[in-house]
Amino acid sequence: MNFIVSTWAIVVKDVRSELRTRYALNALLMFVVTSVATILFALRDDELSPEILSGMFWVVIFFTAMSGLSRIFVSEEERGTTLTLQLVASPSVVYFGKLLFNSGLTLILSSAVTVLYVVVFPAFVIKSPLIFGFTVFLGSLGFASAATIIAAVIAKANTKGTLYPVLSFPILIPLLMTVMKSTARALDGELFTAALGEFQILVSYLLVMTAGSYLLFDYVWKE
Amino acid sequence: MNTKMIIGGLVILVGIVLGTINFLDSNVEYGDFADARRIQKKIQVKGEWVRDRESSFNTEKIQFTFYLKDDSGEISKVVLDGGRPNNFDLAASVVVKGKYSGDYFHATEILTKCPSKYEGRTGVMKKQS
């Protein structure tokens, strides 16, 4: 019980901190707008196939997330509040609190990208909303899971910004390949059952990454 | 600490088992020409090049046309966007990716598979020995 109360208190603390500083959210949304605008400039009137659009969809999410999700640990490390947090909470509580916050942030991010894509790309028509919804939901959670533990790792390093995508990309490739595939299915208007295999992989990835991070987090968090 | 290891380990195990089950029944998305005509979507068809029917290369459209016999025995015309692959003559089997349109299969990609790699002529060798 205390575990849940503490974890939630960390989320509350981070949300209030984010609302006050707007550090991650503003940067994320601006990044989305600029990257989508760049794609539009490059394309002009060319129509894109569902495969390419679904790839571009996740490319934007990947790079945007790489600009913001690491804040969750880097900000604690930079301000010297890591010890404070260590003093009041166990590593597991910190991990799950930060994971929840990052998951929320990733869900907001992918929803924003979805809305933007539907508005600006005429070819981005979600023909199977159910596949699309599940893909974005499970994909965002899995994404946040891997991104959170890598964020904790790079918070201790010297070159945080450039290192983040370098370390995250190999870990995220299986996830990215799967979500691109099932997003393409959603744009193609396939039946829900066609994407069940992808969902199974996404759930499996989410479980393995979260449990693995939970076990490894102690070693990352505590010197 | 130990219960933590057990919980974490179990979840990882469940995740991997889930993935393995998925892997085991992952249906390889191959079909034959009949499937391609039916679903009218992008599909992969595996088959053998029918060497005794004509094949041609259209230099204007850069399209290579040939006939392919799929695994269920149906022979169909295939139009490939692009040139004739280098080792097309040697290929034991050919995989084409694309859609059925009208009276021919329109392929956007082609994969040529060499004769089962290192088998060589073991079959012949065995018969002789």
Add this chain to the structure above:
Amino acid sequence: MESGGHSMNRVTITAHDVAKDFNRRQIFRDISFSLSLPSSLAITGKNGAGKSTLSKILAGLIGSTRGSITYTLNDKQVGIEKFKHSIGFVSPYLNLYDEFTALENLQLLSRIRATTQQNEGRMKDLLSLVNLWQRRDDLVGTFSSGMKQRLKYAFALLHNPNVLILDEPTSSLDEEGIEFVQRIVRQQKEEGVLIVATNDKEEAGWCAKEIHVGMPER
């Protein structure tokens, strides 16, 4: 300062041959002692000898390279995650959140700790004690370093810790600040366990025992 009617638990901290390496070089080794309340210990040594490091190890914030620390709570050995809630820690390496006010910091951190109820009365007492009650709704980011140091004391004492660990206790404090630190120290060493890591002879003198860290000269 009142301990708020909380009865003190019986606690002991025992260090067994604790050693810490950094970049493969030993900072200190063979640190052994046992403390049970009431008692007080000064950790002394030169700059870079590892006073802060040892105090962080005792607070369970970093691990030792070799050796171990054991904690008992009411005669039962407990892990650090459980014992953490009996420790109060003040250190130059520990900062509070700049984007929250003094009061919000205390509220948010005690909510994360979750073991004790939110006690607004105690927060008021502590903020008054460190002379920050008037400034409770100001962002910590606007505080001077002395005010931040005072707030750290309020945070450290918030949950009535049995063990109080102070690293450089009077850094950036004015005379009045040093006075209240001395009051806190006096009470803590009578009722609980006090550990002070310091360079200052006078501060080391607050404690009954002294341990010297650092490697012998070669």
Add this chain to the structure above:
Amino acid sequence: MKAVKYLSIILVTFVIIAGIAIPMVPEPQSLFEFPIIPGLEDKARNIFFHVPVAWTSVLGFLVALYYGFKYLRTKNLDYDIQSVSSAGLGMMFCLLATVTGSIWAKFNWGSFWNWDPRETSIFILLLIYGAYFALRSALGSDEARARLSAVYAILAGLTAPFFIFIMPRIVGGLHPGAKGDTSGSTPVAQLHMPPNMRFVFFVSLIGFSLLFIWLLNVRIRAARVEHQLSIKDH
């Protein structure tokens, strides 16, 4: 270790000679003749080198992961020396496997790089090795470097099963073991070779593994000496 050293040298030398010198004839009659494989011809000889080298790069990663795990358990920095030595060696073999594979692909499939599942996997392994060393160079203290790079290696290891699950679904390919290849799921399991070729192939696997063990040992000893010297310097 002496025995490992000489045995690996002998075995690898044997493989080089046998793999290159044994003639390929259309209908082999004796032990010292390999069959000609239509479409591959002499290019088939690459299997004696490319596959064992690729296997060794995976071995290097697994050994690095194992010692990383041991470091986390014991906090003994000697395990980190063993872990990073193995990773360095593994990365070298990974580069070799990429190059040999890519050249072979050029002559056999017509392009150096095709994003075939196996090519994709070795590319990802290269990325992981690269990320591992980038992380190590960005960390300040030896202890943090050992701790965090071990964590990263384990995380990367956890994603490995997914590549096995996903690859066949996503991309078809030409490499043995790719989607649609009915003859087997890995190049090693799929050994429809004549017995004498299979013998050379297995000798090569063992020879390269032993070569790896010996080189790893040399690297670890050199790294230990280097660290002792750097401590004395202070």
